[in-house]
């Protein structure tokens with residue numbers, strides 16, 4: 027006789043792969059990986075490192091020898107946050123993930139929120155294919171950031187939401203929980219953004235396919251250690267990418 031699955035077992039994911047793009051994150055990556063792996067046996071961590079000069083990839087490679095749920099994708103060509111993100115998603119799909127989380131290595135996205143994002147995605151009866159860790163919904167916010175930074179974030183969000191017509195409050199969040207089927211539906215291997223604009227590109231492609239998007243509040247903190255790789259040039263390029271995405275949609279190409 028087969029037993030009826032309990033309600034929580036029925037919706038529990040089989041394999042969650044957390045992809046973490048890294049560039050010079052030697053001070054954060056092992057502590058973050060440990061916290062993620064401790065969330066449960068279904069969790070795997072995939073670090074996608076672009077040959078960091080500080081040896082992040084070496085630390086992960088060595089730790090992975092003793093921890094079978096820790097994986098390294100060591101990229102040596104075609105560097106960039108967007109490229110690394112795309113390759114991480116593809117590898118996670120190859121690893122047979124049913125859920126993929128992408129997050130920063132610097133503890134801005136705290137691992138304690140990961141089970142909440144997964145729970146929201148797996149909640150029975152909800153038609154959601156992507157969950158965002160969000161600073162823009164009630165209960166979420168940008169801790170430690172000055173008023174000016176908060177206003178810049180607010181205006182940037184408004185710009186992106188209006189141009190792209192997105193139904194979400196935090197378009198810039200890089201803390202996201204994806205259903206395998208969503209990544210396949212948006213053909214993640216065809217991602218064109220080389221840099222951080224991958225965040226807006228994938229969000230737009232998901233919304234265009236009318237896949238349900240939910241937001242879970244998070245408190246966002248400044249990076250724990252190390253330096254940000256975001257430059258003004260990358261930021262501006264991101265705003266142009268938003269216009270480019272709108273144009274691609276207007277001309278029926280996405």
Ligand SMILES: Nc1nc2c(ncn2[C@@H]2O[C@H](COP(=O)(O)OP(=O)(O)O)[C@@H](O)[C@H]2O)c(=O)[nH]1
Nearest residue numbers: 047048049074076106107110130131254255256
């Ligand atoms: N693999 C890879 N990761 C990157 C690159 N640039 C940034 N990252 C990682 O992407 C995440 C977000 O970058 P971060 O510098 O924190 O940007 P910020 O959060 O916007 O200040 C961090 O985990 C970085 O280590 C890159 O060129 N390649």
Ligand SMILES: [Mg+2]
Nearest residue numbers: 130132134249
């Ligand atoms: Mg960061």
